[in-house]
Amino acid sequence: MILTNYNQIFIQDCIQGMQQYLDNGEVSVIVTSPPYNLGINYGKYDDTISRNQYLDWIEQVMQECRRVLSENGSLFLNLGYSSRDLWVAWEVAFRLRKMFVLQNVIHWIKSIAIPRSDVGNYPNILGDIAVGHFKPVNSDRYLNRCHEYIFHFTKKGSVDLNKLSVGVPYQDKTNVTRWKKGKGDVRDRGDTWFIPYETIWSSEEQRPHPSSFPPALPAMCIKLHGIERTSLVLDPFMGIGNTAIACLRLGIAYLGFEIDETYAAVARQRISQEMEASKEKKTQHDC
Ligand SMILES: C[S@@+](CC[C@H](N)C(=O)[O-])C[C@H]1O[C@@H](n2cnc3c(N)ncnc32)[C@H](O)[C@@H]1O
Numbered sequence: 001m002i003l004t005n006y007n008q009i010f011i012q013d014c015i016q017g018m019q020q021y022l023d024n025g026e027v028s029v030i031v032t033s034p035p036y037n038l039g040i041n042y043g044k045y046d047d048t049i050s051r052n053q054y055l056d057w058i059e060q061v062m063q064e065c066r067r068v069l070s071e072n073g074s075l076f077l078n079l080g081y082s083s084r085d086l087w088v089a090w091e092v093a094f095r096l097r098k099m100f101v102l103q104n105v106i107h108w109i110k111s112i113a114i115p116r117s118d119v120g121n122y123p124n125i126l127g128d129i130a131v132g133h134f135k136p137v138n139s140d141r142y143l144n145r146c147h148e149y150i151f152h153f154t155k156k157g158s159v160d161l162n163k164l165s166v167g168v169p170y171q172d173k174t175n176v177t178r179w180k181k182g183k184g185d186v187r188d189r190g191d192t193w194f195i196p197y198e199t200i201w202s203s204e205e206q207r208p209h210p211s212s213f214p215p216a217l218p219a220m221c222i223k224l225h226g227i228e229r230t231s232l233v234l235d236p237f238m239g240i241g242n243t244a245i246a247c248l249r250l251g252i253a254y255l256g257f258e259i260d261e262t263y264a265a266v267a268r269q270r271i272s273q274e275m276e277a278s279k280e281k282k283t284q285h286d287c
Contacts (some may be wrong), residue, residue, distance in 0.1 A: 014236035101157030241267025
């Protein structure tokens with residue numbers, strides 16, 4: 001370890017930061033969402049560079065990520081797409097094929113609609129369901145985009161996961177005792193994860209970042225990898241600090257890089273608030 005202290009966000013380019021602060025294999029889990037090359041209006045980063053430039057750059061970042069990731073580590077790479085550019089996430093994934101094994105592809109479901117009539121006989125579903133949020137697409141050609149990808153890369157494709165840590169209760173409770181391997185009322189959730197945003201910013205309030213993920217997303221990735229096997233989580237594109245917030249909630253050390261000081265300031269403020277809130281909770285609990 002080159003650093004004396006983890007739990008920091010550096011306002012710095014992530015490649016330089018990883019080279020400066022992180023030893024080979026020092027990181028257990030990387031959870032991150034790089035810019036998507038879709039022309040998103042970030043404060044500092046130019047998201048309009050050519051596709052080839054972008055892919056070359058992502059490859060360099062990921063080479064450095066590979067170096068700092070432990071042999072049994074997990075890299076969870078969240079990527080989106082646009083209606084006119086559906087390939088971009090897969091183009092990135094394909095570039096990484098020479099350095100990682102793609103062990104799982106998780107679909108982050110932001111919104112889903114389930115008409116009661118499609119469901120069949122599920123006693124818990126009493127009516128039509130429509131949950132979550134998405135930005136409506138105003139076009140006759142394209143569907144609303146209600147999901148993004150989380151590519152789970154590992155070095156050898158052989159990392160055992162703690163699937164039940166993000167498991168869900170059985171619908172049919174007779175399954176709780178039926179399966180020998182069963183561990184109570186919890187089953188593998190599979191590769192579709194419904195994760196709604198925690199807060200929808202009100203119309204008076206400016207959204208502090210144009211493309212953040214909710215803290216539940218990194219939290220689930222870290223739990224899936226296994227909390228007990230995770231000593232350090234890295235987010236090279238920390239944005240407004242959602243990976244750091246997830247780590248605080250799970251009691252795990254984090255490090256992050258972010259080139260935009262405005263986003264980093266929001267991240268630091270949110271981290272202080274989170275720490276205050278958890279201190280208050282602890283005091284109430286101790287009283
Ligand atoms: C998709 S956003 C990540 C958002 C983050 N997951 C969150 O929930 O707030 C990508 C971020 O990468 C930052 N960024 C772009 N180039 C960077 C670089 N070379 N080093 C570090 N951060 C960079 C951008 O400023 C942007 O905040």
